[in-house]
Amino acid sequence: MMNPYVQAKFSAIRAFLRKNGLGGLLVTDFVDQFYLANFFFYKDEAIFLITPKKAYALTRGLYEVSFGKAAPFMQVIGDDGNRVQSMIKLVKKLGLKKVGFDVAKEGYASGKQFAKNGFIEVDSLITSLRATKDAQELKYLRAANRLAYLTYEYIKPRIKTGMTEGEVAAEMEFFMRKHGAKCTSFFTIVAFGENTADPHYETGVRKLKKEDAVLLDFGCVINGYCSDMTRSWWHGTKAPAEYTKIWKIVDDARKQGIKAAQIGTACQAVDATCRTLISNEGYGKFFTHGTGHGVGIEIHENPYNNQTSSYVLKEGNIVTVEPGIYLPGKFGVRLEDTVAITKTGAKILTKK
Numbered sequence: 001m002m003n004p005y006v007q008a009k010f011s012a013i014r015a016f017l018r019k020n021g022l023g024g025l026l027v028t029d030f031v032d033q034f035y036l037a038n039f040f041f042y043k044d045e046a047i048f049l050i051t052p053k054k055a056y057a058l059t060r061g062l063y064e065v066s067f068g069k070a071a072p073f074m075q076v077i078g079d080d081g082n083r084v085q086s087m088i089k090l091v092k093k094l095g096l097k098k099v100g101f102d103v104a105k106e107g108y109a110s111g112k113q114f115a116k117n118g119f120i121e122v123d124s125l126i127t128s129l130r131a132t133k134d135a136q137e138l139k140y141l142r143a144a145n146r147l148a149y150l151t152y153e154y155i156k157p158r159i160k161t162g163m164t165e166g167e168v169a170a171e172m173e174f175f176m177r178k179h180g181a182k183c184t185s186f187f188t189i190v191a192f193g194e195n196t197a198d199p200h201y202e203t204g205v206r207k208l209k210k211e212d213a214v215l216l217d218f219g220c221v222i223n224g225y226c227s228d229m230t231r232s233w234w235h236g237t238k239a240p241a242e243y244t245k246i247w248k249i250v251d252d253a254r255k256q257g258i259k260a261a262q263i264g265t266a267c268q269a270v271d272a273t274c275r276t277l278i279s280n281e282g283y284g285k286f287f288t289h290g291t292g293h294g295v296g297i298e299i300h301e302n303p304y305n306n307q308t309s310s311y312v313l314k315e316g317n318i319v320t321v322e323p324g325i326y327l328p329g330k331f332g333v334r335l336e337d338t339v340a341i342t343k344t345g346a347k348i349l350t351k352k
């Protein structure tokens, strides 16, 4: 018996096939494959073929047993070393016409091969399915974000003057692993002092001073799903007035941004809420990135809360709200929560 969540995903694909008169759909992206089959291949290790009645996974023989266990509803077919050509042959053998492939997910070389052999370019169906999460995905996202929050609670009182950024990151990562995370959802950012002014800082060996800015941006993976959270604060007792000032502005932007993130609100409007608030305080040019992004199997996925997105928020979207102000050479503040878009507004997942 197929898991009802998996069933729903396959039903959506088959409805898409009917609507577009397609004989099947290829799924090449390994993240899309995890979404459908709850099994992590590496990149370019498999191609799925979903037809109106059946589902095939063309992959290397070594995966047959483990994948067969994870996804018994798919038929595993060993490839002959050239997966693209094997798929073309399989589709011919099955007599399928008009099989679609996702142009945004296919490599240039393989895409050309598919197009030459009569396959049809289609839009990213699975990308859009992945943008709204079902109850099972929400459960994993909740767990991953809760663990991120617990990690923050654990580490904050343990950060002492003289520790390096790397030491703090290592302790956070050990804590997450120990409490059930498979890995981090991206390279943990621990930044001290002037390093907090770099929004995409790479954790290094700088030591924490007695009076210093601290910024942590981190997350973990549980059951394949990511968390994302950022906290900033002043270590010591003599926070510069401007630090306290920008912290409050960013915190206010974070709160207003979360309030704005409702079903039916454009992602652009969520971004504008935070951006306008920060600009009105005179720090607009120091907010150098988008307000947020979707979070799921990938740490950055649709929808994006930024100035160019045309997406309108729906129930089941999981997005971050993460305004920041960065004063080069001095310090920066970013505050980030991951939220679920629900009928009763945005619910913060980065909490206990």
Ligand SMILES: [Mn+2]
Residues within 6 Å of the ligand: 228, 229, 320, 322, 336
């Ligand atoms: Mn983020």
